[in-house]
Amino acid sequence: MKLDVDVLRYLSKDDFRVLTAVEMGMRNHEIVPSDLIDRIASLKHGGTYKVLKNLLKHKLLHHDSSKYDGFRLTYLGYDFLAIKTMVNRGVFTAVGRQIGVGKESDIFEVACEDGTVMAMKLHRLGRTSFRAVKSKRDYLRHRSSYNWLYLSRLAALKEFAFMKALEEHGFPVPNAVDCNRHCVVMSLIQGYPLVQVKQLQNPETVFDTIIGLVVRLAEHGLIHCDFNEFNIMIDDDEKVTMIDFPQMVSVSHRNAQMYFDRDIECIFKFFGKRFNMSFEEQSDDIDGSEVDEDESGRPSFSSIAKTAGFLDKELAASGFTRKDQDDIEKFIEGNAGDDVSDDEHESGLCQTNIKGFDSLHLDQKEPTSSCNEEEQGYENQHSLEAGLTGNPEGQNSSNEEEDNQNADENDAELMKSLAKQRRRAMAAARRGRKSVASRNSYKDKGGKSSNNSKIQKQLSSW
Numbered sequence: 001m002k003l004d005v006d007v008l009r010y011l012s013k014d015d016f017r018v019l020t021a022v023e024m025g026m027r028n029h030e031i032v033p034s035d036l037i038d039r040i041a042s043l044k045h046g047g048t049y050k051v052l053k054n055l056l057k058h059k060l061l062h063h064d065s066s067k068y069d070g071f072r073l074t075y076l077g078y079d080f081l082a083i084k085t086m087v088n089r090g091v092f093t094a095v096g097r098q099i100g101v102g103k104e105s106d107i108f109e110v111a112c113e114d115g116t117v118m119a120m121k122l123h124r125l126g127r128t129s130f131r132a133v134k135s136k137r138d139y140l141r142h143r144s145s146y147n148w149l150y151l152s153r154l155a156a157l158k159e160f161a162f163m164k165a166l167e168e169h170g171f172p173v174p175n176a177v178d179c180n181r182h183c184v185v186m187s188l189i190q191g192y193p194l195v196q197v198k199q200l201q202n203p204e205t206v207f208d209t210i211i212g213l214v215v216r217l218a219e220h221g222l223i224h225c226d227f228n229e230f231n232i233m234i235d236d237d238e239k240v241t242m243i244d245f246p247q248m249v250s251v252s253h254r255n256a257q258m259y260f261d262r263d264i265e266c267i268f269k270f271f272g273k274r275f276n277m278s279f280e281e282q283s284d285d286i287d288g289s290e291v292d293e294d295e296s297g298r299p300s301f302s303s304i305a306k307t308a309g310f311l312d313k314e315l316a317a318s319g320f321t322r323k324d325q326d327d328i329e330k331f332i333e334g335n336a337g338d339d340v341s342d343d344e345h346e347s348g349l350c351q352t353n354i355k356g357f358d359s360l361h362l363d364q365k366e367p368t369s370s371c372n373e374e375e376q377g378y379e380n381q382h383s384l385e386a387g388l389t390g391n392p393e394g395q396n397s398s399n400e401e402e403d404n405q406n407a408d409e410n411d412a413e414l415m416k417s418l419a420k421q422r423r424r425a426m427a428a429a430r431r432g433r434k435s436v437a438s439r440n441s442y443k444d445k446g447g448k449s450s451n452n453s454k455i456q457k458q459l460s461s462w
C-alpha cells in the first residue's frame with residue numbers, strides 16, 4: 001500500500017468534518033446511511049454530497065447501496081483521520097517510506113520538524129483474519145460496534161499502554177510517543193528483525209538475553225504471546241529490543257502456561273536452527289534469574305515467581321481497561337503465534353534521508369492526480385514502498401491563514417460538535433420524525449433513495 005499523503009494536504013475542513021461524521025456513524029453502523037452522515041456533519045453551507053463524492057474519489061470512503069445508500073471508512077480514510085490528529089498535535093510533520101508490513105499492521109517512518117525520525121504503526125486488525133473477525137463476532141454479539149475499526153483502535157491502545165508500562169519497568173522496547181485511533185507512534189529502532197539476521201557474534205549471549213526477557217516478563221505478570229524472530233529487533237551491537245504487544249496476556253490467563261511455553265519454544269527452535277545451538281549444556285542461570293528448567297533446558301513456568309495484577313493496575317492507568325483487554329483477547333486468541341511477516345531487510349533502514357519525506361501542509365488546493373490505490377490492494381501488500389513522492393512545487397503554505405485556522409480547529413471540539421449532532425439525530429429518530437438538526441437541503445443524487453424507516457430503526461438502536 002502506498003500511503004499517498006499528498007491527498008491529505010488538499011483535504012478541506014469540510015472534507016475532514018464529513019470524514020469524521022462517517023467515523024462517528026460507524027460506532028453503530030457498518031455502513032452509515034447518507035442521511036445520517038449529512039445530519040451529523042451538518043455543514044454550514046450544505047454540500048455533503050459533493051464532499052462525499054470527493055472523499056470517495058480519493059478512496060477514503062467506500063460507497064455501499066446494497067441495503068440502503070451509505071458509506072463506510074476505508075483503511076485509508078481512517079489513516080488520514082489519525083495522521084491529521086497527530087500532525088495537529090505536533091507529534092510529526094511528515095510521513096516517509098513504509099518500513100514494515102506486519103501480520104496486521106503497516107509501519108511507516110515519520111519525521112518531526114527537527115528531523116527526528118520515528119516509527120508509525122497503523123493497526124489493521126482483521127486484514128489477514130477477516131474470516132476470524134466474522135466468526136468471532138459471536139463472542140461479542142451484543143456489541144454492534146465490534147468491527148475492524150474498533151478492534152484496530154483497541155489494538156493500538158493496548159500496544160501503546162503496554163509499551164509505556166514496559167519501558168517504565170526497564171524492558172528494552174521502543175519509546176511510546178503517542179497514540180490515536182489505530183495509530184501508534186514510537187521511537188524508530190535502529191536494527192533489524194532477528195529473522196533477517198544470519199550471523200551473530202555472540203549467539204549464546206543474545207539467546208540468554210532473549211529467554212531472560214520472557215522470564216522477566218512472566219515475573220512481571222505478563223506473557224508476550226508472539227515472541228519470535230519477527231518481533232525481536234537486534235542492532236549492530238547485538239542489543240535486543242522487543243516489539244509488537246497487542247496480543248500480550250496476563251500470567252493469570254487460563255492458557256498462560258501454553259503461551260509461555262510456546263514463546264520459549266519459538267526461541268529455542270529458531271536459535272537451534274539458525275545458529276546451530278544445542279541447549280543441553282545451557283547454564284541454569286538464565287540472565288540472572290533463578291528459574292528451574294526442564295531436562296531440555298527450557299525454563300519452567302511454574303517455578304517463576306510472578307507478580308500478577310500488573311495488567312489491571314498499571315494498564316488501567318493509561319486508559320486501557322480490563323474490558324478492553326477482554327474484548328481484544330477474544331479476537332486475538334488463536335491468531336497469535338503465526339506471524340508471517342514478509343518484511344525485507346533494507347540496509348538503509350536507519351539512515352533516513354529526510355528528503356524522502358512528505359511534509360504535511362494540510363488543507364490545500366486540489367491535487368493534480370488522485371489517489372488510485374484499490375482498498376483491496378492492501379491485503380496483498382508485501383513489498384516495501386520506497387519514499388513517498390516529494391512536495392509538488394509552489395504548493396506549500398499558499399493559504400497560510402486558512403492553514404492556521406485549520407490547525408487551530410481542535411479535534412476535541414470537532415468531535416464534541418459532531419457528537420452533539422449525532423445525539424440530536426438520535427433523539428429525532430426516537431421521536432419518529434426527521435431530524436431538525438440539518439441545516440442543509442442535502443439530497444442524495446447518486447445512489448438509491450434512502451430507506452428512512454430502516455435508518456430510523458437503526459438510529460433508535462443508538
Ligand code: ADP
Nearest residue numbers: 100102103104105107119174187188189193244
Ligand atoms: P505486526 O503486529 O503487524 O506484526 P510489528 O509491530 O511486528 O507488526 O512490526 C512489523 C515490522 O515493522 C517489524 O518486523 C519491524 O521490521 C518493523 N517495525 C515495527 N516497529 C518498529 C520500530 N519501532 N522501529 C523500526 N522498525 C519497526
Ligand code: MG
Nearest residue numbers: 102230231244
Ligand atoms: Mg510482528
